[in-house]
Amino acid sequence: MIKRKLQELNLLDDFLFGKMVTYPGVSEQFCRQLISVVLGVDLKRVRIVPQKVYYGADVDMRGARLDVYIEEEEKELSGTLFDFEPDKTTKAGQRKFLPQRARFYHAILDQECLKSGEEYDNLKRVVVILMTPYDPFGYDHMVYTIRNRCEELPDMPYDDGAKTLFLYTKGKKGNPSKQLREFLHYMEDSTEENACNDTLKDIHEMVTKVKHNKEVSIEYMKIFEREKMIYEDGLEQGIEKGIQILIADNLESGVPVETIKLKLQKKFGLSEKKSQEYLDVYFSTIVSSSITNI
Numbered sequence: 001m002i003k004r005k006l007q008e009l010n011l012l013d014d015f016l017f018g019k020m021v022t023y024p025g026v027s028e029q030f031c032r033q034l035i036s037v038v039l040g041v042d043l044k045r046v047r048i049v050p051q052k053v054y055y056g057a058d059v060d061m062r063g064a065r066l067d068v069y070i071e072e073e074e075k076e077l078s079g080t081l082f083d084f085e086p087d088k089t090t091k092a093g094q095r096k097f098l099p100q101r102a103r104f105y106h107a108i109l110d111q112e113c114l115k116s117g118e119e120y121d122n123l124k125r126v127v128v129i130l131m132t133p134y135d136p137f138g139y140d141h142m143v144y145t146i147r148n149r150c151e152e153l154p155d156m157p158y159d160d161g162a163k164t165l166f167l168y169t170k171g172k173k174g175n176p177s178k179q180l181r182e183f184l185h186y187m188e189d190s191t192e193e194n195a196c197n198d199t200l201k202d203i204h205e206m207v208t209k210v211k212h213n214k215e216v217s218i219e220y221m222k223i224f225e226r227e228k229m230i231y232e233d234g235l236e237q238g239i240e241k242g243i244q245i246l247i248a249d250n251l252e253s254g255v256p257v258e259t260i261k262l263k264l265q266k267k268f269g270l271s272e273k274k275s276q277e278y279l280d281v282y283f284s285t286i287v288s289s290s291i292t293n294i
Contacts, residue, residue, distance in 0.1 A: 006211055006220045010190040011203075012086045012133060012169070015220060019210050021048055021084075026206045031070050033199055035082055037183045038129060038167070046070045080125040081109050086187070087132045098136050102128050102146075102164045125161040133188050135168050142171030142181065243268060247282045 009016040021027050027048055036042050048070055070082040083105055089095060105128045113124045130136070137144060144166040150156045169184040179197065186194045186203070195204035210216055243264060250260045257279060264275040 006217055009211070009220075011187045011207065012088055012131065012190075014086060014088075015223065016190075016207070016210070017084075017086050019216055020207065023206075023210050023213070023216075026210060030203065030206055033203060034084065035070065037179055037199060038165070039082075039127065040177075079113075080127060081113060083109060083126070083128045085128070085130045087130055095134060095136065098130065098132075098166070099146075099164075102130060102166075106162050106164070123161060125163075127163045127165065129165045129167060131167045131169065131184070131187060133169050135171065136166045140168075140172050141174040142168055142176045142184065143174050144168070239268060243270075243278055244282065247279060251282075 006016075011017055011020065020030050028046060031046055031048055032043050035046075070084070085105070087098070094101075106126055109126045109128075110123060113126075114120070114122055135141075146164040146166070148160050148162060149158055167180075167184055169188040179199065182194075182196055182200060186196075186200050190204070190207055192204055195201045246263060246267065247260060250263065255263075261272060261275040261279065264270045264278060265272065270278070
């Protein structure tokens with residue numbers, strides 16, 4: 001597991017983005033600039049709800065964690081909710097179902113803003129924004145704007161208040177503003193050199209302030225150490241499982257014990273003594289299981 005220093009993190013990294021939207025004296029200004037650059041809307045006041053976990057209404061129903069949603073408080077946009085979700089997943093399966101994930105976020109936020117018994121016209125407008133360093137659809141666009149519409153009459157006005165933006169940091173096609181292109185590049189590589197306009201210089205100043213905070217640094221270190229322990233525990237369990245499978249498969253195939261020991265030493269770097277210990281444990285488990293079944 002490779003450890004990255006706090007100073008090396010970019011805004012597209014969950015930890016740094018999360019700290020930017022919670023850090024006192026920084027969060028509100030950062031979120032207003034975020035909305036201004038991405039959506040071209042200038043807000044005076046916002047309410048920020050960072051990293052909120054929503055649990056299913058029943059234990060068998062899936063919950064979700066929203067990285068940050070921002071509510072416009074001045075009613076200039078009829079009380080719009082903005083949900084920002086940086087996503088750096090490398091798993092193909094998770095990338096494939098990104099649209100379903102966006103749909104789920106919309107459902108969660110709709111439930112959040114409409115209380116029982118309220119009329120549907122009280123639903124707020126919801127904009128879900130997913131920012132990725134990979135192309136979610138393969139068309140090389142920087143911006144993919146998704147709205148619901150009528151298939152039979154695609155030009156028919158239909159506005160249910162829901163909109164989703166997929167922002168691909170490396171996209172070349174489409175017609176995004178220069179400011180948005182520069183911002184997304186900075187999101188992926190948050191260096192002083194990439195803070196190439198006044199807005200980004202302001203944001204970089206805030207990023208630098210957060211990165212140099214001692215408490216933030218300690219929190220990052222603790223989180224990394226905890227994730228490292230989980231990773232190493234999982235790795236150890238995986239190795240143990242691999243050793244058990246190798247022993248079982250080779251014994252079933254009639255491979256001599258001495259050959260199995262050599263295989264364990266070569267594949268897992270075990271000593272001869274440790275290889276024998278694993279074989280002894282395996283044989284004792286087989287014996288115990290046989291006695292139990294008599």
